[in-house]
Amino acid sequence: MTDFIPTPTVPAPDIVRCAYMEIVVTDLAASRAFYVDLLGLHVTEEDENAIYLRSLEEFIHHNLVLRKGPVAAVAAFAYRVKSPAEVDAAEAYYRELGCRVERRKEGFTKGIGDAVRVEDPLGFPYEFFYEVEHVERLTQRYDLYSAGELVRLDHFNQVTPDVPRGRKYLEDLGFRVSEDIKDSDGVTYAAWMHRKQTVHDTALTGGNGPRMHHVAFATHEKHNIIQICDKMGALRISDRIERGPGRHGVSNAFYLYILDPDGHRIEIYTQDYYTGDPDNPTITWDVHDNQRRDWWGNPVVPSWYTEASLVLDLDGNPQPVIERTDASEMAVTVGADGFSYTRKDGSPEGDRTGFKLGAQL
Numbered sequence: 001m002t003d004f005i006p007t008p009t010v011p012a013p014d015i016v017r018c019a020y021m022e023i024v025v026t027d028l029a030a031s032r033a034f035y036v037d038l039l040g041l042h043v044t045e046e047d048e049n050a051i052y053l054r055s056l057e058e059f060i061h062h063n064l065v066l067r068k069g070p071v072a073a074v075a076a077f078a079y080r081v082k083s084p085a086e087v088d089a090a091e092a093y094y095r096e097l098g099c100r101v102e103r104r105k106e107g108f109t110k111g112i113g114d115a116v117r118v119e120d121p122l123g124f125p126y127e128f129f130y131e132v133e134h135v136e137r138l139t140q141r142y143d144l145y146s147a148g149e150l151v152r153l154d155h156f157n158q159v160t161p162d163v164p165r166g167r168k169y170l171e172d173l174g175f176r177v178s179e180d181i182k183d184s185d186g187v188t189y190a191a192w193m194h195r196k197q198t199v200h201d202t203a204l205t206g207g208n209g210p211r212m213h214h215v216a217f218a219t220h221e222k223h224n225i226i227q228i229c230d231k232m233g234a235l236r237i238s239d240r241i242e243r244g245p246g247r248h249g250v251s252n253a254f255y256l257y258i259l260d261p262d263g264h265r266i267e268i269y270t271q272d273y274y275t276g277d278p279d280n281p282t283i284t285w286d287v288h289d290n291q292r293r294d295w296w297g298n299p300v301v302p303s304w305y306t307e308a309s310l311v312l313d314l315d316g317n318p319q320p321v322i323e324r325t326d327a328s329e330m331a332v333t334v335g336a337d338g339f340s341y342t343r344k345d346g347s348p349e350g351d352r353t354g355f356k357l358g359a360q361l
């Protein structure tokens with residue numbers, strides 16, 4: 001039985017969007033080669049301990065901070081809120097939840113002002129800020145535009161053992177669910193949740209957690225993602241391509257998952273859809289639908305379900321990982337041959353010659 005997190009009596013902070021992630025990397029030069037030389041993120045500022053990166057269309061100081069440290073992990077999932085007063089609201093909200101809260105008027109990173117960081121009820125380090133240094137938006141700097149250009153930060157993805165508990169907490173925080181994955185017993189395996197008018201700002205994936213599953217950047221077009229694959233092949237680092245390219249069922253986005261030198265997973269993502277109306281319908285996928293994770297039915301590699309990055313507490317120590325006790329998505333959908341099945345009982349499940357298109361029309 002899920003132990004739901006109580007709804008605070010004070011209002012939730014008004015969140016605008018996911019804004020940046022701070023990750024700890026063990027070799028700053030190797031990470032610079034990956035994020036700057038390979039992926040083309042733009043350096044706003046750097047020193048011997050940290051690199052501040054942004055996507056092409058961003059006007060705030062950074063979307064990603066690479067900080068040198070001993071253990072690869074995530075130090076912050078940072079959201080921008082609507083006004084300075086909303087930082088106060090975030091502080092009050094998490095204090096009422098009984099969470100550990102730290103407020104720094106000078107910010108936690110360069111380029112960011114007054115901010116609050118919390119260890120949230122799921123164990124994730126969340127940050128909320130409004131004040132930020134504006135930098136040049138590079139949208140029309142076509143002299144800098146690469147064939148695989150990353151144009152916006154799109155979303156985070158978090159692994160948590162109890163998705164319904166996390167979903168209720170994030171709904172209280174003001175997120176709305178665009179899509180989810182369930183089985184016929186009502187077990188929820190994943191949920192996609194948004195503040196901005198896209199499919200998500202963050203998603204919850206069921207698994208051992210708290211851990212960071214991936215952080216996603218958007219490209220303009222599908223061909224930009226193909227270029228990243230071609231470039232990784234040319235650099236003889238195709239072993240860092242974990243999954244894809246492909247088309248998601250959930251979100252409808254075109255995707256690619258790649259691994260940085262520390263194993264942090266990055267998604268390259270494009271062309272999801274508008275979700276801004278108040279009655280935007282939630283799409284529920286059956287966990288046995290073989291097209292939910294990949295629209296073309298390609299299998300998901302097991303590492304994608306099992307591997308994820310540690311997250312840090314506010315002292316910089318890794319949070320303990322709690323095991324998921326509900327069935328894992330991998331266990332229920334990946335058979336001995338490595339393939340999921342799509343069709344329900346009574347249909348030619350697993351028989352790749354038995355599917356007659358004519359019978360469906």
Ligand SMILES: [Fe+2]
Pocket residue numbers: 155156157214216267269
């Ligand atoms: Fe994603």
